[in-house]
Amino acid sequence: AQSVTQLDSQVPVFEEAPVELRCNYSSSVSVYLFWYVQYPNQGLQLLLKYLSGSTLVKGINGFEAEFNKSQTSFHLRKPSVHISDTAEYFCAVDPRGSNYKLTFGKGTLLTVNP
């Protein structure tokens, strides 16, 4: 079975600082990887995804993530955060196989302070 570990449950940062949200996964087969963002009392919004090809993936709102197969990681980065980036971020893995099922990490709460 696959699993996802988001190494930090909470990440506080100051506005305009860089941020990295860490995600590691385990799977016995090749995977697709996703990052979602959830603003307070809202649903899930797709930030970016890795399906194949370039390991550096760019998403919405200036976020990017790098797929590292050898380290089984998919860390999310942004060079300069805004207060509006305050939200919960979820990493998810989709193992390729006969019945794909998206498995989520427990989430990282990013709080951007002025």
Add this chain to the structure above:
Amino acid sequence: NAGVTQTPKFRVLKTGQSMTLLCAQDMNHEYMYWYRQDPGMGLRLIHYSVGEGTTAKGEVPDGYNVSRLKKQNFLLGLESAAPSQTSVYFCASRPTETGAKSYGYTFGSGTRLTVV
């Protein structure tokens, strides 16, 4: 295009009551999923379906039943609600994987359920 629609958006139940959550998608997706979201736990898979007439258990199926009589609808039932089922429920659907760059999951906006 509505995507994935969940009804209702909010509901308060008394312990022991039953209810059905409806998920409807208009994208002709084969696969549909029900997740629950609890603080600090992320989203956990309750049940899923790989096509019309099929269902399967996910990670946390106890206390829930599902049905997929029509391809576009996936129903989640609580026969006898318990306070532990207080949660936010999300439905999702996805197409058959073909290697297309558009591959991905579409989520509904969620149902906030409180069991008192």
